[in-house]
Amino acid sequence: DAGVIQSPRHEVTEMGQEVTLRCKPISGHNSLFWYRQTMMRGLELLIYFNNNVPIDDSGMPEDRFSAKMPNASFSTLKIQPSEPRDSAVYFCASSFQLPGASETQYFGPGTRLLVL
Amino acid sequence: AQSVAQPEDQVNVAEGNPLTVKCTYSVSGNPYLFWYVQYPNRGLQFLLKYITGDNLVKGSYGFEAEFNKSQTSFHLKKPSALVSDSALYFCAVRASNRDDKIIFGKGTRLHILP
Secondary structure (H helix, E strand, O other), X not given: OOOOEEEOOEEEEOOOOOEEEEEEOOOOOOEEEEEEXXXXXXXXXXXXXXXXXXXXXXXXXXXXXXXXXXXXXXXXXEEOOOXXXXXEEEEEXXXXXXXXXXXOOEEOOOEEEEEO | OOXXXXXXXXXXXXXXOOEEXXXXXXXXXXXXXEEEEEOOOOOEEEEEEEOOOOOEEEOHHHOEEEEEOOOOEEEEEEOOOOHHHOEEEEEEEEEOOOXXXXXXXXXXXXXEEO
């Protein structure tokens, strides 16, 4: 398996522009997670899906952020409009989770976003 | 509420010496505990996890961790450090009796000095 795939790997954009990050989870996994990593705040969980349904989006910072998972093999994280403080590395992770069971999350390589 | 603490931002160890990266947790009920490692410009990689059973868990790259219920700790250890072990290490916890999300610590940067 190719692992979790994220695109683009790097994104540079100007303030106010729309940014869309993409993720393809590992085939067969039923949970998908979006994280943001910065020096100041460390690793933050933004949102996670189980069986394509958003379960917890309490980490989504503002209405400017939205995430979708239209099917089991694809998810997007959108920022509109983007701001310089959104600059970070965004990770997608997936896992196979049964209710009450342990889970090992597998992380993608991340998208490094710079908003000027 | 569940939480995890990594009290050290950075740990420096000489190559060949034993290393310990500390982690303590707070969770209702029994915990699932994890260690992940992040190398520069890479995503997090799973190292090991504790679910139940033997308190000493062995993982990838010669790492191990000891679950201590009375001290609510899950310290990561390796008998002999390598320069290539230099990376950012994350401890994570989830309550076993609930479907809560995993909580990650802030990370500890490990420097192995040649």
